[in-house]
Amino acid sequence: MLKTNRSRETWMFWILAVLVLGAGLGLRDPWPADEPRFALVAKHMIESGEWLFPHRGAELYSDKPPTFMWLQALAYSLFGNWRVAFLLPSLLAALGTLWCVVDLGKRLWTRRVGLYAGYALLFALQFTYQAKKAQIDPTVMFWITLANYGLIRHFLRGPDWRMWTLAWFAAGVGTITKGVGVLALLMLVPAIFATSRGWAGARVHRRDWRLLLGPLALVVAMSLWLVPMVTVALHHPDPAYRAYLEDILFRQTAGRYTRSWDHPHPPWYFIGVMLAMWLPPLLALPWALPAWKRRLQRRDARYLLPLAWWVLVVLFFSFPHGKRDVYIMPALPMACLALAPLLPGIVRKLWARRLALGFALAFTVAMTGAGLAMLLGHTGFVDKLIGERGLQRDAAPFGWMLLAMGAGGLGSLLWFGLRRPIAVLLSTLTFIWVLYGLVAYPLLNPSSSASGLMAEIDGRLAPDAQLGLVAWKEQILLMSRRPAMTFGFKVPIGEQLRRGVAWQRQAPRQRWLLVQEPAMSKCIDRSKVMLGGRSNRRIWWLVPATAVVPGCVVTDSELQDTDGD
Incomplete structure (x- = not known):
């Protein structure tokens, strides 16, 4: 009997570990800051067969050794699904x-x-x-x-x-x-x-x-x-x-x-x-x-x-x-x-147990309060969060998810009672992490991964249209629904725009530029561009060839390099 109990305790731990850590696997795409970069490098390895030297777009990527990206590429080779592999x-x-x-x-x-x-x-x-x-x-x-x-x-x-x-x-x-x-x-x-x-x-x-x-x-x-x-x-x-x-x-x-x-x-x-x-x-x-x-x-x-x-x-x-x-x-x-x-x-000491219970209650109250605030929409913080994350359509489900997290904490307290504060703490955190993976991932993914932005861009362009990226971020290229031309990543955005305009000029009717706001030069007529969308707190514009002012020269002094992820 003792051996059986020990075995049960061990298996319970590992089941809980897989549940907490694995919840949400396959339900989202890479999110900034670093995830899209590594996934993009791994994707290039699969598509090009070049595994020794990592590439970000057309450039060599020398910030990190390739071992982690090898593992992602290997996982894709085994499972054929980037949402799982990354x-x-x-x-x-x-x-x-x-x-x-x-x-x-x-x-x-x-x-x-x-x-x-x-x-x-x-x-x-x-x-x-x-x-x-x-x-x-x-x-x-x-x-x-x-x-x-x-x-x-x-x-x-x-x-x-x-x-x-x-x-x-x-x-x-x-x-x-x-x-x-x-x-x-x-x-x-x-x-x-x-x-x-x-x-x-x-x-x-x-x-x-x-x-x-x-x-x-x-x-x-x-x-x-x-x-x-x-x-x-x-x-x-x-x-x-x-x-x-x-x-x-x-x-x-x-x-x-x-x-x-x-x-x-x-x-x-x-x-x-x-x-x-x-x-x-x-x-x-x-x-x-x-x-x-x-x-x-x-x-x-x-x-x-x-x-x-x-x-x-x-x-x-x-x-x-x-x-x-x-x-x-x-x-x-x-x-x-x-x-x-x-x-x-x-964990048998009185004040240690009180601290554990207080920690669990703090999470319960915070999640419940945030959920109510999001549903009622009374705080500037919530408005800012919704605007930055693009949750206008999903604000209510996100609020309900936070309330569910709070309810999980309350349920843990009612189930285990005040005499088992460690169980209350662990079960509360389990509820939060599992719901974060199963619910928050799908809700945040369209805006956080740029998949929603790039799907909308793809729907606006004709099937034979070509897309060039200026002042781009890794998630933009990674989530592009069609092959996209890039003009360097570490290249100054003024030079990227000049190269992009020259590329667009070769086939003006078919080629479009997706330009991040900081690269919108005075040489682009804003009355002729379309708002591509917002993603990761950035604004993106769809620029046709007709929006480029003839004879205008893009200068580096009028533009500022984009910020980090």
Whole structure:
């Protein structure tokens, strides 16, 4: 009977994880900021057969290595559906990260601790939110966590040379997924410290020749992409390939760290991120901090390794001027792992239970209030949200969805009662995330993905009409219903417009330009253009050849480059 109950608890966790993370798969297209970019690159790989060098439109895309886009393209090759393929790598990476944490908790402590670690990670706001997006960060988090998994098993339950080799290989794959993958190897620092100070259970095994298997595995993993890419780029006749090589190896890695050019934040920025986005697990912090101190004083390396690595990662990303909240997300699994053994005791404390219940009630009240405000339409915030997201037709369903989320929280409270606040909290968050995937995805998709805009544009044009994009964004090209001509992406919008006008002049009766508002030059007669639509807070215009003023010259000084996504 005991074994049956344990098995049921484990299966319940995994069913819940798939439900929370997978709800909505296949119900939406890529949304900005990054999703359309990666999906567009993956789509180009499928259509062109060029997998080694990513392309955004006709240009080489050197901002990120291609590993994540390979996974999306591979998923499309298997399932033949982009709505599934673009999100599938993030879903599988999140489930893989959960498995690493649950299994480590079980091996280092008990099966119950492993499940506590899994629940803490599954319902951490940043983890769930990012796992339901098609960005690179959930995937690189998996590779880093897998590397941590192998290193901790080797250091604390070893020697285990297969785990040691796996860890370095995972760090290498993480590095060619996003350059920070190698940060997993910072786990060596607390491991060496613990061994040198005689902490119980920590062993580094310095004099074994099999240590070399780790660095070798790292090199092999990174070489899977770096060697063929560097070889082809150095021998390619097009200088753009050498520029790609220099940009991705230097500017996008060391250059981005030492001379950040975007997302400026103060050094303490990540403290706020953790206190806000790592809830609800970090609600336990007031009780966890003194408990961690006592266990570290007892020289328990099971706590030192994940805690020290967490601190090292946060410190690493705190030095550069540019910071994003997702930078420290790979530290979240180790934070949950270190917290898990303490949670069985913490959740029995009166104020911890009150905090959990208060957190659930706050979400319930917020969702209910937002839903009522949207249905009644009495606030400027709601009007702004509806206008920006293009929800004029779908405002009522969206309001009802928010009310349903609030009702789910209220139902959880009535079902579980005040004596089971943790169950109330988890079920409330489950309702919210499932409804977000199943209902919000279809409601927001037409405006957020630009699919609605491009469907309307396609319906306005004749079947044989050709479309050119000026000052375009990735979602516009990705969602285009017909082949579209582009005139560069990083090219200044004035030059894009000049090229577009020259292209249109070659077949004026058939060719149209879709122009974003910032590129609407004085050389375009606004009385002869059509409003294409609004999408992602941007205005787009359909420009026929007759709207271009004859003899007028587009100048860069009158135009401003478009903003970010």
